[in-house]
Amino acid sequence: MDPKTLKKIEENLLAEKKRLENQLSQFAPKEGSEAYEVQFPQIGDKDDENAAEVDTYSTNLALERTLRNSLRDIEAALRRMKEGTYGICKYCGKEIDQKRLVARPVSSACIDCKKRLTQEA
Numbered sequence: 523m524d525p526k527t528l529k530k531i532e533e534n535l536l537a538e539k540k541r542l543e544n545q546l547s548q549f550a551p552k553e554g555s556e557a558y559e560v561q562f563p564q565i566g567d568k569d570d571e572n573a574a575e576v577d578t579y580s581t582n583l584a585l586e587r588t589l590r591n592s593l594r595d596i597e598a599a600l601r602r603m604k605e606g607t608y609g610i611c612k613y614c615g616k617e618i619d620q621k622r623l624v625a626r627p628v629s630s631a632c633i634d635c636k637k638r639l640t641q642e643a
Contacts, residue, residue: 523609523620531627532603535596542593549582595628602630611635 601606609618611632619630631639 523591523604523617523623527620528626531623532600533599533625539593539596539600542589542596546586546589546593547585598630598643599628618621 601610602610609620609623610616611618612630613635614632616632618629622629622633629636
């Protein structure tokens with residue numbers, strides 16, 4: 523992969539990482555190096571307010587899981603960049619097509635291996 527494209531992908535990954543961390547911190551604060559943890563909202567003491575609290579918490583919990591998974595994928599891609607293995611399929615060892623990496627920068631598998639894995643699942 524050409525260095526200019528790799529640098530652009532890295533910049534995009536870092537920007538997306540920051541965006542996800544900011545979004546997560548809105549409802550799942552992080553204490554130091556601890557993991558993000560969804561806080562139970564305090565809306566009120568009435569039954570309908572308690573139901574709203576549970577609903578909000580459930581929604582935030584699902585969103586937190588999705589955002590955390592995306593953040594994990596980005597961190598893994600950045601780690602592969604540092605290690606010099608970014609763009610190499612973790613299953614077959616071949617280069618991942620540059621177009622695939624531009625479209626989905628967190629990809630760790632070439633399109634052939636990904637198709638094979640999807641069919642097996």
